[in-house]
Amino acid sequence: MSAPDDRALEYVARYFKALAEPMRLKVLNALQDGEKNVGQLTEISGGSQANISKHLSLLTQYNLVERESRGTNVYYKIADPRVYDLCELVCGQIGNRMTLENDIKKMFVTTNHVR
Amino acid sequence: MSAPDDRALEYVARYFKALAEPMRLKVLNALQDGEKNVGQLTEISGGSQANISKHLSLLTQYNLVERESRGTNVYYKIADPRVYDLCELVCGQIGNRMTLENDIKKMFVTTNHVR
DNA sequence: ACACTATATAACTATACAATTATATAGTCA
DNA sequence: TGACTATATAATTGTATAGTTATATAGTGT
Structure with a gap:
């Protein structure tokens, strides 16, 4: 119970x-x-290659994603799927008081998060 | 499923x-x-009064805490206790791979979060 | 009104970091 | 080896914000 x-x-703040x-x-x-390589992520996100690469580097450092290079590509995947539970929780809290409710709730809440 | x-x-990022x-x-x-006033929070946190006041202002803006002034004091309380679920989740994820496990896990994981 | 207390805000400084552009590194294939 | 592709990194710029100090605001009691 101590501070x-x-x-x-x-x-925690860093995370x-x-x-x-x-x-x-x-x-x-x-x-x-599922996993995607940098090129795919760059295209999907609409950012520049350098920018996405930097974000991926940070996400890797903070252990949010895992990196695996295969050939000339580098594939990234989620390190711990519970990260989506976090997003769901936040969406729920925001959704409770925002008009954006629908937009937001469907964001990260996909089919099934096993737990 | 669309982006x-x-x-x-x-x-969400703001939150x-x-x-x-x-x-x-x-x-x-x-x-x-439970709720506490600015003076109490200043003392507990060890920050300066101005700094804590600014943080409280931001937390209020982002709807993480609620503000109620009574007399010359202002009391703040958690707006949505699910915020602690977020912290627990993060602590769990960090704890899984850090030596700090014990330190971290006992942080926000108190008695009972009703759900 | 005045003094007193509690809280908020303004002005400032320093730091962190997001995004861009240009360049470097590393793997593949001829 | 050299050309080509994919990814990473360096250097730079702009912006956001954490913390400090000093001051303002607002409520209470005399």
């Missing part, structure tokens, strides 16, 4: 920060249905 | 951003056991 120590707080950019959310969203 | 529109992504600062997490943590 969490500062190091722990920084870790949330990784999720605090629209472009990264778009990338994570694109990875919901 | 979430940009406005929705920005809302995560509110959670992406250690001092704000500290404040939210301090509010777990």
Whole structure:
């Protein structure tokens, strides 16, 4: 029950920060249905190659995605699918008070998150 | 299943951003056991009065806390307790791969989150 | 009205970081 | 080897924001 120590707080804050950019959310969203390489993610997200690469680098550092190079391509996939539970929770909370409810709720809430 | 529109992504990112600062997490943590006024939160968090006030202002804007002034004091409380579920999820994910596991897990994981 | 307390805000500085452009690295195939 | 493709990184610029100090606002009691 004691106050969490500062190091722990920084870790958690860091994790949330990784999720605090629209472009990264778009990338994570694109990875919901399986791994994709940088080119695919660049096209889907509509960002520049350099920008997406940098975001992927950050997401990898923060352990949100995993990197695997095959041939001349590099494939990324979600490291822990519970990240989508986070997004669902946030969407739920925002949806509760926003007119955007429908737009938002269908974002990350796909078919089934096993748990 | 279509890509979430940009406005929705920005809302979600904004919400995560509110959670992406250690001092704000500290404040939210301090509010777990009920409302507190600015003076109390300032003391608990160890920040300056001005700084805490600014963070509270932001948390209010982003609808994470609710504000109620009574007399010369202003009391803040959690707007939606599901915010702690978010923190638990993050702690769980971090805890899974960090040595800090114990430190972190006991942070936001208190007695009972009704659901 | 005045003094006193609690909270908010303004002005400022320093830092973090998103996006861009240009370039480097690394793998593949001829 | 050299040409080609895919990805990463460096250098730069602009913007956002955390924290500080000083000041303003608002409520209370005399």
